[in-house]
Amino acid sequence: MEEKRILLTVSYDGTAYCGWQFQENGPSIQAEIEKALEKAVGTFIRVTGASRTDAGVHALGQRCHFDTVSGIPAEKYPFVLNRYLPPDIRVTESMRVPPDFHARFDAAGKWYTYRIHNAPHPSALYRHLTAHVPVHLDEKKMDDCAKRLLGAHDFAAFAAAVGQAKTTVRTIDAVSVTRNGTEITFKIHGNGFLYNMVRIIAGTLIYVGQGKLEGDCISRAIDSGNRLDLGVTAPACGLELTRVEYAFEQEEEKP
């Protein structure tokens, strides 16, 4: 039987999980998908994700690939796997890709979204999907500051110490901070992100929005490479991996 490589798009509410990656001591998204896949095709298959999202981080469009000799048509996996997956994980798309395609190494761009509930009291309805900031935030200042990220820079200051990236240079080509009532949404697109980079940027923008840090702190941190020029890492629950893109898709419209 011919072996096929399949690429999945996966959406999940990360609240109940210890993150994307398999861990001995807690439920992971990867393990849930591998269990569902085993039920669907009858054998254990290792799944490789595009991004190892942390505990509590959500995804609208995580991607992952696996190899199989199963006769299930490549585009039918959402229907097959959703039957076995818990309701906080949904496969939304599947397609066949070439045998040398790699979900992580071939990722050409990623969109992340960070959501802040900016009101005196936490949100009851979106408590798992937003970070709560009770102090009023100036979203215009945050947006101006975020624009300093644009371009190719050495983002060494923006990585958690445990990161193991070979280079800390990344290119950010779209970024915005907008407000809709009490909800502040920070969106960012780049060719790649260091470990905890988006949450460090979000935490920095939260500080800038309340006047705890100056608007030029991001430029300063890019120059200095010093993590201490930035704010604290914002909570995981506000973060969503919105989309992972590959070269064959980048002509399409961005979200």
Next chain:
Amino acid sequence: MEEKRILLTVSYDGTAYCGWQFQENGPSIQAEIEKALEKAVGTFIRVTGASRTDAGVHALGQRCHFDTVSGIPAEKYPFVLNRYLPPDIRVTESMRVPPDFHARFDAAGKWYTYRIHNAPHPSALYRHLTAHVPVHLDEKKMDDCAKRLLGAHDFAAFAAAVGQAKTTVRTIDAVSVTRNGTEITFKIHGNGFLYNMVRIIAGTLIYVGQGKLEGDCISRAIDSGNRLDLGVTAPACGLELTRVEYAFEQEEEKP
């Protein structure tokens, strides 16, 4: 000690509750608020809600009133009660109102929002806050149809049989159906709603959006008074009581 009547604004994720109203056989929002209030002021106090939302229905701005001789400043109840409430219920506002004010009988207007996840697979992230409709919906047709609700009409056809309203005439003065990607949002404002009315309208619009019912079905049902001219009652999880308004607030901006 002087007795004061206090009006609360309450937001909740209705997923885990049997509805607003106290019931012997399950947890209710009302009972949770009464428990928190008892912890805060030391005595049991009955709370009267503006709207008895059903099991699974959410609220951004439910309102309720109660009487107390407590010395807690009228505007401090969110801080006091949120300490004792579960995270899926949040009090967001409180104020003193006249002793003859009534949260339900004085309600002058209500906003409801109904959310549909219109995609082949259910939403992992918003599974509790949306109704899933896999068939593609024509939101323009739905919006055109919804506009027939505008005005003062006898909505007898739009009520579940168990309703006990004295009159079935209501005035609807704003309604819209919009799409943002896979999310369809139906918003409606009126001076009052019959039992299950918004969910019956939402279910009817879902049928119209997929071509199962004609666009004039709403006008026909208003004329006929026949429930059978309309679609099925849409699921509770898509519905949110967005705001309850009183005469003293109606000069303010609507959401």
